[in-house]
Amino acid sequence: MNNIDFDFLESAITTDSKLFSNNEILTWLSDRREATQTVVRQIHLASMKNWKVDELTGDVRHVTGRFFSIEGIRVRTNWGDLPRWDQPIINQPEVGFLGFIAKKFDGVLHFLVQAKIEPGNINIVQLSPTLQATRSNYSQIHKGKRPRYLEYFNGEKKVDLLLDQLQSEQGARFLRKRNRNIIVQLLDGDDVEPHDDFKWMTIGQLKELIRLDNVVNMDTRTVLSGVSYGGYSKAALEGMYRFESSRKDSRPMLRSALLNGSTRNSFRDILSWITNLKSTYDLFIDKIAINQTSDWRHSGGVIARPDNKYFSVIGVNVSIENREVINWDQPMVQPSQEGLVAFIVRPIDGVYHFLVQAKLEAGNFDIIELAPTVQCLTGNYRIGLNEYSVPYIDEVLAADKDCVLLDVMQSEEGGRFFNEQNRNMIVDVGENFSLEIGDNYCWMTLNQLLRLIEFNNYLNIASRSLISAIKF
Amino acid sequence: MNNIDFDFLESAITTDSKLFSNNEILTWLSDRREATQTVVRQIHLASMKNWKVDELTGDVRHVTGRFFSIEGIRVRTNWGDLPRWDQPIINQPEVGFLGFIAKKFDGVLHFLVQAKIEPGNINIVQLSPTLQATRSNYSQIHKGKRPRYLEYFNGEKKVDLLLDQLQSEQGARFLRKRNRNIIVQLLDGDDVEPHDDFKWMTIGQLKELIRLDNVVNMDTRTVLSGVSYGGYSKAALEGMYRFESSRKDSRPMLRSALLNGSTRNSFRDILSWITNLKSTYDLFIDKIAINQTSDWRHSGGVIARPDNKYFSVIGVNVSIENREVINWDQPMVQPSQEGLVAFIVRPIDGVYHFLVQAKLEAGNFDIIELAPTVQCLTGNYRIGLNEYSVPYIDEVLAADKDCVLLDVMQSEEGGRFFNEQNRNMIVDVGENFSLEIGDNYCWMTLNQLLRLIEFNNYLNIASRSLISAIKF
Numbered sequence: 001m002n003n004i005d006f007d008f009l010e011s012a013i014t015t016d017s018k019l020f021s022n023n024e025i026l027t028w029l030s031d032r033r034e035a036t037q038t039v040v041r042q043i044h045l046a047s048m049k050n051w052k053v054d055e056l057t058g059d060v061r062h063v064t065g066r067f068f069s070i071e072g073i074r075v076r077t078n079w080g081d082l083p084r085w086d087q088p089i090i091n092q093p094e095v096g097f098l099g100f101i102a103k104k105f106d107g108v109l110h111f112l113v114q115a116k117i118e119p120g121n122i123n124i125v126q127l128s129p130t131l132q133a134t135r136s137n138y139s140q141i142h143k144g145k146r147p148r149y150l151e152y153f154n155g156e157k158k159v160d161l162l163l164d165q166l167q168s169e170q171g172a173r174f175l176r177k178r179n180r181n182i183i184v185q186l187l188d189g190d191d192v193e194p195h196d197d198f199k200w201m202t203i204g205q206l207k208e209l210i211r212l213d214n215v216v217n218m219d220t221r222t223v224l225s226g227v228s229y230g231g232y233s234k235a236a237l238e239g240m241y242r243f244e245s246s247r248k249d250s251r252p253m254l255r256s257a258l259l260n261g262s263t264r265n266s267f268r269d270i271l272s273w274i275t276n277l278k279s280t281y282d283l284f285i286d287k288i289a290i291n292q293t294s295d296w297r298h299s300g301g302v303i304a305r306p307d308n309k310y311f312s313v314i315g316v317n318v319s320i321e322n323r324e325v326i327n328w329d330q331p332m333v334q335p336s337q338e339g340l341v342a343f344i345v346r347p348i349d350g351v352y353h354f355l356v357q358a359k360l361e362a363g364n365f366d367i368i369e370l371a372p373t374v375q376c377l378t379g380n381y382r383i384g385l386n387e388y389s390v391p392y393i394d395e396v397l398a399a400d401k402d403c404v405l406l407d408v409m410q411s412e413e414g415g416r417f418f419n420e421q422n423r424n425m426i427v428d429v430g431e432n433f434s435l436e437i438g439d440n441y442c443w444m445t446l447n448q449l450l451r452l453i454e455f456n457n458y459l460n461i462a463s464r465s466l467i468s469a470i471k472f
Numbered sequence: 473m474n475n476i477d478f479d480f481l482e483s484a485i486t487t488d489s490k491l492f493s494n495n496e497i498l499t500w501l502s503d504r505r506e507a508t509q510t511v512v513r514q515i516h517l518a519s520m521k522n523w524k525v526d527e528l529t530g531d532v533r534h535v536t537g538r539f540f541s542i543e544g545i546r547v548r549t550n551w552g553d554l555p556r557w558d559q560p561i562i563n564q565p566e567v568g569f570l571g572f573i574a575k576k577f578d579g580v581l582h583f584l585v586q587a588k589i590e591p592g593n594i595n596i597v598q599l600s601p602t603l604q605a606t607r608s609n610y611s612q613i614h615k616g617k618r619p620r621y622l623e624y625f626n627g628e629k630k631v632d633l634l635l636d637q638l639q640s641e642q643g644a645r646f647l648r649k650r651n652r653n654i655i656v657q658l659l660d661g662d663d664v665e666p667h668d669d670f671k672w673m674t675i676g677q678l679k680e681l682i683r684l685d686n687v688v689n690m691d692t693r694t695v696l697s698g699v700s701y702g703g704y705s706k707a708a709l710e711g712m713y714r715f716e717s718s719r720k721d722s723r724p725m726l727r728s729a730l731l732n733g734s735t736r737n738s739f740r741d742i743l744s745w746i747t748n749l750k751s752t753y754d755l756f757i758d759k760i761a762i763n764q765t766s767d768w769r770h771s772g773g774v775i776a777r778p779d780n781k782y783f784s785v786i787g788v789n790v791s792i793e794n795r796e797v798i799n800w801d802q803p804m805v806q807p808s809q810e811g812l813v814a815f816i817v818r819p820i821d822g823v824y825h826f827l828v829q830a831k832l833e834a835g836n837f838d839i840i841e842l843a844p845t846v847q848c849l850t851g852n853y854r855i856g857l858n859e860y861s862v863p864y865i866d867e868v869l870a871a872d873k874d875c876v877l878l879d880v881m882q883s884e885e886g887g888r889f890f891n892e893q894n895r896n897m898i899v900d901v902g903e904n905f906s907l908e909i910g911d912n913y914c915w916m917t918l919n920q921l922l923r924l925i926e927f928n929n930y931l932n933i934a935s936r937s938l939i940s941a942i943k944f
Binding site for chain 1: 476565566567633635636637638652654740741743744747748750751752754756837838926927928
């Protein structure tokens with residue numbers, strides 16, 4: 001048994017830390033919120049300080065050419081019903097850190113969590129990783145302050161690496177964007193002094209708080225989703241004392257997170273299913289000017305479609321008043337409405353299986369990624385049902401209350417998305433639910449999903465957000 | 473123990489099939505060679521039938537716009553000493569099949585191997601997979617004949633899938649090209665009638681023949697390299713009867729192929745090493761016209777550099793006379809000289825470890841891929857040593873004869889490369905060789921390499937070619 005896996009498992013099961021209770025954490029979080037005054041005002045894209053809308057192309061760039069830009073793309077594919085479309089997309093061609101420092105207290109791994117202000121977040125302040133930094137930040141090409149605790153992630157300080165993965169962001173909004181999801185553990189005897197905005201918490205505590213609306217930010221959720229807990233045979237699993245604990249209600253999920261074997265599809269079958277889809281479907285992206293895109297136009301200081309569908313790109317002015325005042329302008333993506341991401345799960349031979357959807361999105365690094373059973377981020381699922389049909393959406397929305405394992409609102413990344421929140425659901429549809437599914441769906445155990453996450457660009461961020469919320 | 477893994481291992485160890493000896497295979501191969509007359513003539517790029525050199529851009533395309541094209545790219549990167557360069561590249565944006573049909577004879581898995589004519593091959597006819605087909609071939613948009621045995625790979629016939637992976641081609645020559653490497657096993661009771669150009673062979677037989685110059689083609693080698701043989705603890709491995717066989721000399725390699733644990737780096741360390749490199753280094757590719765590239769020009773009917781370095785793009789006329797006459801023109805890439813690919817290996821705690829190099833090439837799908845210790849495909853390693861230094865090349869070329877585990881000439885893909893062959897070597901540098909290596913190198917066991925191959929785009933084709941030659 002791999003020690004790291006066990007340490008992660010122990011931390012995920014520990015919902016009460018001796019350091020701080022979750023009530024104390026929530027109080028601290030609202031104190032942080034009250035201690036700062038953050039004002040986010042929508043402004044005309046062309047009036048943003050330090051940003052330029054190119055007259056000819058309509059593209060939006062920082063005057064330094066760095067950070068990120070809003071550009072147009074033309075998408076061609078043989079996937080689905082729409083062989084071609086144009087859209088604006090965020091181009092940020094650098095890998096950022098999303099990193100936690102970890103340390104054992106009383107033998108249990110804790111993570112240094114930050115109460116971080118992000119202008120796009122609902123609630124403004126959410127729980128985020130120890131370090132959230134783009135390469136522009138941490139290479140300090142700009143005069144910005146050096147990010148706190150950077151030295152534990154960039155090789156300056158010696159640490160133990162527990163996790164180090166490249167994971168995607170929203171493929172419908174970002175062009176091939178990836179972040180480095182990383183967890184480092186302090187060496188024995190090493191310690192860090194938590195700054196006021198930081199507190200030590202277990203994975204189990206974070207998983208409890210993920211069940212509250214808009215408390216745990218997207219970057220925390222993606223790092224947590226990458227944690228795997230090892231793998232065990234059914235027999236070994238049944239015998240493990242840990243699963244004889246009082247949490248009888250959650251044992252099936254833990255089992256599905258750990259079980260090797262007794263799966264509907266072998267891991268080889270799953271890789272072959274992915275290979276087949278990637279061999280069959282094309283995704284060609286050509287960069288074009290925003291002004292050349294069909295449907296999307298600059299109008300009234302925003303980039304939007306005449307029908308206002310999907311999303312718009314807006315300018316904002318952000319002002320944060322804390323001990324000092326910080327003020328800047330930037331473009332943000334504002335969704336047209338809230339979305340829904342949901343996994344359907346059902347037991348097969350006593351083990352929960354997830355109904356996973358292969359999904360093509362314009363910004364995907366490798367054609368398709370694995371999405372939740374239902375993902376409607378850009379359509380209006382509440383009133384749009386007659387407009388286009390989303391498979392399995394009825395099963396999710398009409399599910400009996402007792403079958404809903406998760407139902408919570410989560411914010412997307414608050415540095416790029418303005419007040420974007422999506423409903424996150426996991427629904428147990430029971431053993432009578434048909435196992436027969438379409439070609440772009442596949443039944444997988446949580447253990448199989450976690451094994452795929454170890455490698456780059458398999459699970460999309462919506463899947464990972466849901467997986468991070470699974471309690472043992 | 474996974475049955476497929478064991479079947480593969482059995483087949484890899486069986487070097488004498490009861491169906492055909494390797495001498496019979498070699499005789500058959502030379503009979504096939506004599507039964508056909510293949511003439512490949514260099515012609516002016518502009519005079520190729522059905523192909524067009526665009527007057528403005530200099531790009532080379534098929535008149536239908538299909539198959540493949542020769543285009544220019546501008547490469548920008550922060551890797552290595554050269555921040556920018558231009559080059560022509562083969563653009564073939566579709567995934568092809570490289571597939572074997574497998575069947576058990578006397579309980580041992582055999583593969584249906586084809587004696588296939590390819591115009592670029594040295595020896596013209598080499599041993600190739602059952603099916604080698606691009607999507608243009610197998611979707612039969614063109615009038616070409618339907619490829620033989622296609623029905624076992626495209627879902628028409630029910631089979632057992634043993635392997636199904638997307639693997640890269642040469643990143644220095646192809647733009648993000650990948651093939652579907654696939655092995656299917658006939659269902660019990662199913663049989664196929666081998667056409668004259670096909671024979672059943674074990675993996676062990678193919679591994680013997682890979683040790684002869686230019687007999688086993690690149691496509692066979694890449695499919696074989698993807699086969700993994702399971703994983704065992706050191707204790708289990710010592711106890712397995714199979715390793716008490718007479719092949720005492722090769723036991724260390726088998727052990728390194730199977731061993732879990734006792735490795736220099738954990739699998740997590742290896743993934744983190746890759747993540748770090750992919751997070752640190754950029755690879756930006758802009759398509760430009762051939763005529764816009766610095767250094768590369770159309771001249772005298774070829775595309776080449778004034779100094780003739782690296783490679784040139786030539787036109788060829790191919791004429792194959794068998795029962796019927798087939799004749800066509802196409803562009804091919806002709807290397808300036810033969811190259812060298814070599815793994816340095818050494819035992820660490822009794823287990824062979826491979827010195828793996830992370831390498832950036834323009835056409836890579838994801839920035840870097842894992843290459844052999846030494847890979848000089850485009851420079852002249854024989855006389856070019858003073859021109860630029862290639863790490864570890866001296867250790868390889870000056871190795872004692874007894875330490876050379878492999879030394880053989882292999883052809884690159886004969887459908888695109890004209891008479892391109894590279895020297896393939898594996899050299900055991902012994903236990904005194906320093907374990908200290910540069911940041912872009914990593915020690916891995918064969919088992920770890922085989923585990924990475926299961927996922928897309930980790931090992932490059934030169935690494936895979938060498939791995940396919942490893943005998944147990």
